[in-house]
Amino acid sequence: MSWCAWPGHAIGLDVLERYGCRMADGLGLTLQLVAISFGLGLFFGLGLALLRLRGGRVTRLLVAGYTTFFRGTPLLVQLFLIYYGLGAMRPFWQDVGLWWFFREPLYCCLLAFTLNTAAYQAEIFRGALLSLPAGQAEAARALGLHARATFLKVELPQAMIVALRPLGNELIVMIKASALASLVTLFDLMGATRLAFARSFDLSIYLVAALIYLALVEIIRRLWDLFEARLTRHLALR
């Protein structure tokens, strides 16, 4: 018996024993989806926030439109727009040589999740950067720091402290939202659970999945407390 069938065997839950390995693979895919899209989202989110704050009028308007669209429509719609909508433009993608990307539900899913979380993270970073007193940047300039150093050494570290909590919440939202991947034929944790239920009609497999998701969320919450303690250690009472 492989290790992933063990938990089900140990607690005597037949359906978990039979589908344990699929659930484990699904959990792996869920973590992969979330890690990649959230990581890329951090990068794009920060970029978008900077464009929104420092860009020209047209750039600011475009970024505002982007965030309004992605925060104002359900992720499910965005996912279907990309998976079915862009996926239907096969001849075009074949001409530009990108068909390998839009053919795969995994890549479509990653693209939808990344674009969505980038919009939310952009707003988080924007709020955090706006919350810094103007004196910080002014003092840095008075000390002769150029724009890059001012941003990287003065503004970003302080903004990160403000952004940390909401970013943690966004990561938790993404873990839960990643369950939508199961609706575009992917076997993430939710997809594996749906398969197991469809074959066994044993509702308890959903409760197992719920416990796994809960554990994930709890782990992130704890990790975030650690991050926060570390980032704010210079502010802690001695």
Added chain:
Amino acid sequence: MAPPERRLLERYLALLSFGPDGWGDELLAGAGVTISIALATLPFGLTLGLLVALAKRARNPLLRGVATLYTTVFRGVPELLTLYVIYFGMQILVQQFWSWTGLPGSVEFSPFIAGMVALGVVLAAFSAEVWLGALNAIQKGQREAAAALGLTRFQAFRLVVLPQLLRVALPGLGNNWMVLLKETSLVSVITLQDTMFIATRANVVTKEPFLFFGAAALIYLSFSVLSAWGLDRLEARTHRGHRPRGALR
């Protein structure tokens, strides 16, 4: 012969028209279902959320524990999973009850009720946190003054705390509403014929995914933008007669 762009536009307009070949009327009906399930969920979810928040502040440790467990579970589990568990779980329960009564035939369980219950329990978990924050923001003196005036605890809550609570909680509850509006798109997976369901079906029939999911996106977007505007107005209204602290006369 019209140029190809013109023909494409005409084809799209025909597909979105209200006639027998167009999907305009179906999409509009779907939008109606979306807004009705959101509005039906709102009072149920918010009331349950307030009760959970009050339970979290109760003196009874068991009650507090149950309330904390409730918010932890329903805030940590994907909404899609909650929806499936409630939909399939209720269906099994209803069928068992039906066979227990011994009546002939079988009953169909309404996806609308299942969707409402699932979205409602999730909304309750999230709004409980908002209510809790608002309850904590109301100074102790308010309740003490109410007690000194001889009001019972329930009267103090209804007449003194609740009116102030709404003003403090409104921004958070507004966020909950915006999230709920978008989450209603999930009920399409349990065959409730909302915007998303209609768009999916239109795509299957016409093979025009971009057009119909784009139309669905615009429907949700307009609901979101309208709600944001309405909430702003509502917030301004709840602040009338409430001067910010330290403001000049």
